[in-house]
Amino acid sequence: MQQTKGNLLGLITISLWSCLALFTVYSGEIPPFELLTISFFVASLIGIAMLKKQKRAFKELFKIPLKAYFIGVVGLFGYHLFYFLAIKNAPAVEANLINYLWPLLIVLFSALLPNEKLKWFHILGTLLALCGAFLLVLKDGSLQFDTKYALGYSFALICALLWSSYSVISKTLTHIPTFAVTGFCILTAFFSAIAHLSFEQIYIPTFFELFAAIMLGLGPVGGAFYLWDFALKNGDIKILGSLAYLAPLLSTLILVFVGISKMTITIAIACVLIVLGSLVSSKQYLKIFKNLIFKA
Template structure:
């Protein structure tokens, strides 16, 4: 029952991440680290409200082990920091393709966890979904890895490694309560503000841009991290890794629906590959669903 709840919340997290591109586009000219600062401040507020609803006090965040803080901040801040550096130091298409290795890495790394077994349908499903993500990232552009962008490529790979490692390690931290993410978000907001002051100029956003930043904090770059933490600790992590490729797919489809992007044959093929890969990775759960609802 707990695993089913974790799987559902993991899927809800992935659905939330599908709004990332939309709200990022609407955030307009807000610099990346300033956008992160706003979003993680909202995420921190969500955590503080959650603490109050659970009748906990702020000082309980100081009781969370430093090791957990290190892992959490490296995951949340480290991932975004290196991802933005990758985008600044390499073409976006190639950087995004390397970054989208993280769901595959989650599936691979999870095989090293106790009582976790990697089966053929996990690997096949994830590779099919990765192929679909490749097409989405590529779109109608060209893919050409140039060694002069090796630093940017390295940053993208580091970002993928950090997020996948954070996700898999979180699976083992079942003794760390989900409200600890509040502390991770507070520290991440602080570091994001410092990075903003070092790398960017202060920008005063319009009302609409600020609203988009708030929505990012409520969803894909904030509230989703609390759901992801619970999902990682309770769900089938290999399934989550495979389903994660639904995020770029749904993100693209949302952009198509609002008129920012156009539907193409490439996107259609990518849809088929990602959905097929997700279904194959969910093989054992589809069987349970069939047995539950279609018993003879």
């Protein structure tokens, strides 16, 4: 039951991540690190509210091991830092494609965990979903890997490695409570603010831009991290890795729905591949669901 709850919360997390592109577009001219500062500040408030609801003192965050803080901050701040560096130093299409290796890496790295077995349908399902994500990123554009962008490609690969490693390592930290993510978010907001003041000019957002930034903090760049932590520690990490490819799919569909993007044959094929991949990788759960139906 706990694993099912973890998988469900993981799916909700992925749904929240699908709003990332929409709210990022609506955040307008807010510089990247300023946007992260606002978003993770909101995420920190969510964690503080969680502490209050659980009747825990703020000082309990100081009892979290430094190792956990290192892993959390490297995962949250490190990923976003290298993502921005990748986009700045390489074409967005190629950088995003390399970045979207992280769900596949989660599935592969999970084989290194104790009591975790990687089966053929996990790999096949994730590869099908990866092909779908490839089509979504590519859309109707061209794909050219140029050696002059090697640095940007390297940053994108670091992104994929950081987030997949953070996710897999989090699976082993079941003794670290989810409210510890509050501390990760506070430190990430702090480092983002330093990066903003060091590399960007302060920008005063409009009301609508600020609203979008706050929504990012409530959802894809904030609140979702608490859900993901619980999902990783309680759900099936291989299934979660494959289902993660639903994020770019749902994100594209949302952009199509609001009129920012247009539906194309390429997107339709990508939808089929990602959904098919998610179903294949969830083969064992489909069998359980089927048996429950017939027993009923």
